[in-house]
Amino acid sequence: METFTIPTETFKVGFIGAGKMAESIARGVVQSGVMPPHRILTAVHSNPTRGTAFESFGVKLLPHNNAVVEDSDVVILSVKPQVVKDVVLQLKPQFSKKKLLVSVAAGVKLKDLQEWAGHSRFIRVMPNTPSAVGEAATVMSLGGTATAEDGELIAKLFGSIGKVWRADEKLFDAITGLRFLGYNFFNGTIFIPKHVSGSGPAYIFLAIEALADGGVAAGLPRELALGLASQTVLGAASMVTKTGKHPGQLKDDVASPGGTTIAGIHELEKSGFRGILMNAVVAAAKRGRELSPS
Ligand SMILES: NC(=O)c1ccc[n+]([C@@H]2O[C@H](COP(=O)([O-])OP(=O)(O)OC[C@H]3O[C@@H](n4cnc5c(N)ncnc54)[C@H](OP(=O)(O)O)[C@@H]3O)[C@@H](O)[C@H]2O)c1
Numbered sequence: 001m002e003t004f005t006i007p008t009e010t011f012k013v014g015f016i017g018a019g020k021m022a023e024s025i026a027r028g029v030v031q032s033g034v035m036p037p038h039r040i041l042t043a044v045h046s047n048p049t050r051g052t053a054f055e056s057f058g059v060k061l062l063p064h065n066n067a068v069v070e071d072s073d074v075v076i077l078s079v080k081p082q083v084v085k086d087v088v089l090q091l092k093p094q095f096s097k098k099k100l101l102v103s104v105a106a107g108v109k110l111k112d113l114q115e116w117a118g119h120s121r122f123i124r125v126m127p128n129t130p131s132a133v134g135e136a137a138t139v140m141s142l143g144g145t146a147t148a149e150d151g152e153l154i155a156k157l158f159g160s161i162g163k164v165w166r167a168d169e170k171l172f173d174a175i176t177g178l179r180f181l182g183y184n185f186f187n188g189t190i191f192i193p194k195h196v197s198g199s200g201p202a203y204i205f206l207a208i209e210a211l212a213d214g215g216v217a218a219g220l221p222r223e224l225a226l227g228l229a230s231q232t233v234l235g236a237a238s239m240v241t242k243t244g245k246h247p248g249q250l251k252d253d254v255a256s257p258g259g260t261t262i263a264g265i266h267e268l269e270k271s272g273f274r275g276i277l278m279n280a281v282v283a284a285a286k287r288g289r290e291l292s293p294s
Helices: 019-031 047-055 065-071 081-094 112-116 130-131 148-159 171-179 202-217 222-243 245-255 261-271 273-291
Strands: 013-016 040-042 076-077 100-103 120-125 136-142 162-166
Touching: 013 019, 013 065, 019 040, 019 047, 019 130, 019 148, 040 047, 040 065, 040 222, 047 130, 065 081, 065 171, 076 081, 076 148, 081 100, 081 112, 112 120, 120 148, 120 171, 136 148, 136 171, 148 162, 171 245, 171 273, 202 222
Parallel strands: 013 040, 013 076, 076 100, 100 120, 136 162
Antiparallel strands: 120 136
16 A cells, blocks of 8 residues: 655644634644744634734634645544534545544544544544643554554654653543543532533542642642642652652652651542542543443
8 A cells, every 4th residue: 555654844733623622733843843833734714813812923814714724734623523523524625645634532433533534644632731831641542554654753842832642542442431531529529521621630620629728728838839749740650750660669769767748648548539530540441431432
């Protein structure tokens, strides 16, 4: 079968859907120098301020989706999941074998995307909210005829907004359960927000808020407590990723005999801290499977 290689030095990326996710990917790509803004294209759907946001860092605006697909080697579908099918069907006649298609739509499977598009040079990518600060945890899965080079190119693009892993698509529900947990403040349940966008690592936000509350309860001013809590979480996460040490080892390293840390850990363990987090991930993964259209 004939394969068309994407020209790595000159290729153009077009976003269908000029929303928040598209903007954070485009900004990340430009800021990291992976590609210049004039090789990134998009079109405004109904809200002109979205166009202004993209133009402010040099992205080229085209009059409509068709022009974006026409002029792009890589097309990133970044519309909401409920409109993906219509958009793909409408653009289908333009999806030649030369084009690499990418979808960031949460919960929309490669099997369906490929069927709607009549095109299997597809890559499904799942970024998450910290993409806006260059700290996304992105997972990608390659469709039928996407090549290893296609995978490398997309990993490079999304590597500019955080870290990228490859995984079999059948693991995406479990991955969603781990990364996209939401929390219902009204009834105290854990859930996956309907279309996932922007929910982010809500349980860590909850943990930061609770740590800050603890600081206030112990006598700290609110602002100081919140600053210390969020920096502590950031520092702890960086230690896990940068040292490569097991978190249990890092915990042991800071828990001295009879000290304050082990006293706090004892309280957490009495309340089932680890079991609660594990239950939350498993419940969210199960809910993800229930919500999945097929
Ligand atoms: N945000 C996240 O953290 C996140 C994380 C993971 C995955 N995702 C995925 O990323 C996708 C986009 O999410 P988002 O948060 O960026 O949403 P968003 O900000 O609402 O962006 C969606 C954009 O699509 C545009 N649009 C709607 N219909 C269109 C059409 N027919 N043609 C072209 N553009 C159209 C909308 O324009 P108008 O508003 O002008 O109608 C809007 O600018 C979703 O599929 C979501 O699941 C997002």
